[in-house]
Amino acid sequence: MASAFDRQQLTLAQKFGQVRWTLLLLLTGIAGIGAAMLYSAANASFEPWAIRHIARFVISVGIMLAVAMTDIRFWLRHAYGIYLATLALLAAVEVMGSVGMGAQRWIDLGIINLQPSELMKIALVLALARYFHGVNVEHIGRVTVLVIPLALIAAPAALVLRQPDLGTALMLLLGGGLMLFAAGVRLWKFALLAAGAMIAAPIAWQSLHDYQRTRILTFLAPETDPLGAGYHIIQSKIALGSGGVFGKGYLQGTQSHLNFLPEKQTDFIFTMLAEEFGLVGGVVLIGIYVLILAYGFAIAFSSRHHFGRLLAIGVNITLFLYLFINVAMVMGLIPVVGVPLPLVSYGGTAMLSLMFGFGLTMSVWVHRDVPVPRRGVGDGL
């Protein structure tokens, strides 16, 4: 108890000493691989992607450390505020998007095109962690307890789906669902939810855009439309498969450099890596991710407060969903839904959100022994 008391008033220096540099090193490794692949994607040029990727990462590391240094109770206190602010941005995008043409997913801030949907992934984790932190273990079984978190999940998911951004909506739903699971919601309720989803599926199908339906249909048989909707996934599989065990060598990927591979700087960057570095390169990259995930679990288990546990596990889940959906997508296991590979794909907001998330994880570690009251301290909400 004494140490917990001590950590209530940690000095900045003490906090700095607590930062897990290994985790930062692993993250830097991933971002470095990303920069190298972006350099290759631009045909051996730092312009236009690699240089910005590096710059953004440097800024993101600063933000991450700042978040990590910030008291965990601050984040608890402002969890809902951050969530609501992000939701407002999302709604703003929706309004602007309906004014403009087609799918608009970002707010142009000049230096960065802010995608509120990416930020929402972390904001949702924050809000859910805050909510379940305040729920007693014996109350978790009540159905009424689930109303608020389900609303927290459904509101942004609905907005994102209207944009329409199937990938992010899927991530919000899955991420939120897994947070509920981690928080202890009974398994049979998930079964019930799944059954409900089954019933809702035909209705959802009706509300999907044509291109989204096509994506799902061609996912089932991409070879039926080799020049159209199936082209991306076929070319991606060819690139991966032709990479073999050791790859074609850095900058030597024929599929990617001859432009057979689409979107190689964003969603399909894993394919490019696997083409140039083969199975070995892919396994190494996934291995680093696994280490980061393991770190996340360790930090979650180390936290003395439930908020910290849920926060760390939530960031962990988010990272894993990014990774799994992206890699499974480029390998033709699931439909092409447009989810970037975390810290590797070119894209500012996704990187910023994730690094913000890891800042929170780090903050959990730094403040693992800080006692956090059930209700937020002097709740500013």
Next chain:
Amino acid sequence: MNRDTDRQKLFTRRALMLGGGQALLTSVLLGRMYYLQVVEAPRYTTLAEENRISLRLLPPPRGRILDRHGRPLAVSRQTYRAVIVAEQTKGVAETLDTLSQLIEIGPADRERVLREVSRKRKFVPVTIRDDLSWDEVTRIEVNAPELPGVTIDEGQSRFYPYGADFAHVLGYVAAVAEHETTGDPLLELPGFRIGKSGIERTYDTILRGTGGRSQVEVNALGRVIRELSRTEGDPGADIVSTIDLDLQRMTSRRLEGESGSVVVMDVHAGEVLALASSPSFDPNTFNRGLRRDEWRELTGNIRAPLTNKAISGQYPPGSTFKMAVALAGLERGVITPHSRVFCRGHTSLGNHTFHCWKRGGHGSMNMHEGLVQSCDVYFYEVARRLGVDAIAEMSRRLGLGELVGIDLPGERPGLMPTREWKARSMGQPWHQGETLIAGIGQGYVLSTPLQLAVMTARFVNGGYQVTPRLTRNGDTTMAPSAAPQFPPLGVSATHVRLICDAMKDVVNGSRGTARGSMIREAGLEMGGKTGTSQVRRITRAERATGIRRNEDLPWNQRHHALFVGYAPVHAPRYAIAVVIEHGGGGSTAAAPVARDVLLAAQKLDSLRIAARPERPEPDRSRNDDPA
């Protein structure tokens, strides 16, 4: 505190389940990677290669066609065209403006270029103009700095330096038609030309060569990044024809203005030295593609310029057929050289009267006199004694009534009637009167000028079954090929000599029908036989056999003029057949042509013999001598 411990336990359990789930899903990813990159790697490697590597065919240069002395008759000429690559220009329209100050660009070309540029990808070259002169090429090259994006492309086009003179022998090349594709990918190349007639067609595969291949790396848009490998194809081989350039040109000149044909061949080797058909056409126009009106003019002309009359024209041989009847008579023993027939100007069979061309009659005729004066009554009698089947049998041996097998497409067989043939094709019995008509080469009998030349050659070479050919069997060496050994006809040499003697007197005898065309240069004398076939009868015969040529009909009453001949008489070397359609009499229209051509052939020969010693071949001949 207890509650929190419970919550922590629950969380730990759930977190571990999540971790387990993540491990499981990560294994799925790794498994999928293993499947794609190890198990399926060979398949995907192939697919990736197919993606990036594109095979381009390199068309081989077409072989030349040379005359018997190695002079080119058909060549592949380098052509130049200006092409424009849109992405390298500062503006297609501006570039065309600049270029039009250097070379002429018609408004139609300009419009087409702009249209194609807008339709195609920006790196695809678009042809501005074909067939640039060398002058235009240099003007563009000199101004190249002001014309970014404009380049000169080289291509090949077929060129026939002597144009119409060789059109029927050489044929022409043109774009491949759908039904002509054979699976050879060369034929599917845009702009590829193949032989459509003549030697160009017969020896197309030899002349064509085999295509080379260039492997290039392309990107997803089809842009060529670099060449990976290149295998040069084999250029088409040259074909050495047996044609003599000078003789062919002279013959073509001599036929100008007429509708007819001439065949000149070597009586021992069978080599055709000249083969001309008139009127002709310019084969160069086919290469660039004919305009509609040009095509209509060629196909609508009643003188049939596209038809090679020397091998496809079928005419009643008329009196030129009498040698065959005479030989048949001698061989079958129905006549002797001394047998006599009295000509009163006509003869009768049943209630039909058959007229001799000489109204008053020839009087008493033996075989020699009958041939020299071309007495019809004499040959009515020989034919009556022989019967049509015996005539047909001998004619076949002499090369009539069936394809002689020259290496040109479009040869026709002519017709040698027999009893069996008439029963089969018309369902009617043979009448003896028809035998008499056949005896003077009229009625159903049809032959091509080539067949008549072959027949003549078989007489004057001493009775060997020489067959004609236009090339040295793909032998591309310049050495004159050894005369092939042809089998003997199986007739008496004495009989053959008797007929040759008669042919000599047709031209050189005091009463010969062709004595107006006598060659007076000593040692170059010509022998031969005139023929005149009646168009009316042809018309009936053709109608009956169903091989009538419509375009002949408007020429109504005039006769075809024929002449077969050889020279020199003391040691026959050349045989000739001349047919002038509706030219009148054989002696007046055909024989003079034969005289001029045979004289030219022999003079050209002696010129070359005179020129030959200048070529140094000293030791070889000596070494070869002992054999």
